[in-house]
Amino acid sequence: MNQSRRKVLQRAGTAGALAAAGVLRPQDLLAAGWNKDAFSAKTLADALKNIGAAGAGDSKDIVIEAPQIAENGAVVPVEVTSNLPDTKSIVVLVEKNPFPLVAKFDFLEGATPFVKVNVKMGESSNVRVLAEAGGKYYSAVKEVKVTIGGCGG
Amino acid sequence: MADPMKIRAVLKGDTVDVRVLMNHPMETGQRKDGGGNLIPLHFIQEITVRLNGKAVIESQISQAVSRNPVFSFRVKGAKAGDKLQISWLDNKGDRNSTEAVIG
Numbered sequence: 507m508n509q510s511r512r513k514v515l516q517r518a519g520t521a522g523a524l525a526a527a528g529v530l531r532p533q534d535l536l537a538a539g540w541n542k543d544a545f546s547a548k549t550l551a552d553a554l555k556n557i558g559a560a561g562a563g564d565s566k567d568i569v570i571e572a573p574q575i576a577e578n579g580a581v582v583p584v585e586v587t588s589n590l591p592d593t594k595s596i597v598v599l600v601e602k603n604p605f606p607l608v609a610k611f612d613f614l615e616g617a618t619p620f621v622k623v624n625v626k627m628g629e630s631s632n633v634r635v636l637a638e639a640g641g642k643y644y645s646a647v648k649e650v651k652v653t654i655g656g657c658g659g
Numbered sequence: 660m661a662d663p664m665k666i667r668a669v670l671k672g673d674t675v676d677v678r679v680l681m682n683h684p685m686e687t688g689q690r691k692d693g694g695g696n697l698i699p700l701h702f703i704q705e706i707t708v709r710l711n712g713k714a715v716i717e718s719q720i721s722q723a724v725s726r727n728p729v730f731s732f733r734v735k736g737a738k739a740g741d742k743l744q745i746s747w748l749d750n751k752g753d754r755n756s757t758e759a760v761i762g
Contacts, residue, residue: 545721609718614715616735
């Protein structure tokens with residue numbers, strides 16, 4: 507075995523060990539399903555466009571439970587139930603947050619279109635919820651007033 | 660390795676009420692440490708809920724979910740003894756998975 511070949515093998519071995527230890531991470535391969543464009547959107551319109559939900563019509567069949575006044579913007583409980591038949595997903599957005607999209611939940615066979623999640627709110631804002639049913643998005647909104655914001659600090 | 664999640668799964672008829680608590684800082688990338696330096700983004704991105712190995716809920720979330728996230732879900736068609744598994748993946752590639760048996 508010549509010297510350069512040995513070095514190459516050593517390097518390969520080191521890279522392999524690093525990868526196995528989780529030091530080298532192919533970041534692009536991570537979270538392939540995570541909708542980076544939608545989560546990076548800085549406006550509600552952009553977020554909706556990237557989800558494919560632009561122009562969603564209002565629906566009274568989406569029920570949002572959230573406090574009218576939240577004293578602590580760091581933890582605002584939001585509970586959503588969709589009564590739309592065949593709801594496939596629920597999307598939660600805080601309109602005035604720096605990045606409005608907070609979460610998307612896809613309900614596969616067996617799951618009830620219901621979710622409760624605690625969200626951060628930087629300031630008083632509409633909480634907008636979308637539900638996807640029958641290939642279309644529907645929308646509902648609830649205003650939450652925040653006494654102390656929960657994003658920076 | 661992150662701490663295991665706390666899962667509470669209560670059966671009501673054929674629907675299981677699931678509540679899960681995850682330990683995670685959910686850093687927004689906007690907070691500053693004591694020295695005035697920004698604390699980098701660190702948050703859970705994906706969550707999967709499985710019933711007996713089959714995915715029932717798949718979720719993508721942002722840094723705007725509160726620290727130490729708590730979620731409630733409901734899954735139909737469950738019975739006592741079924742296995743409920745919840746796993747997450749964060750933006751640094753850390754993963755966690757916890758399984759609970761429905762009582």
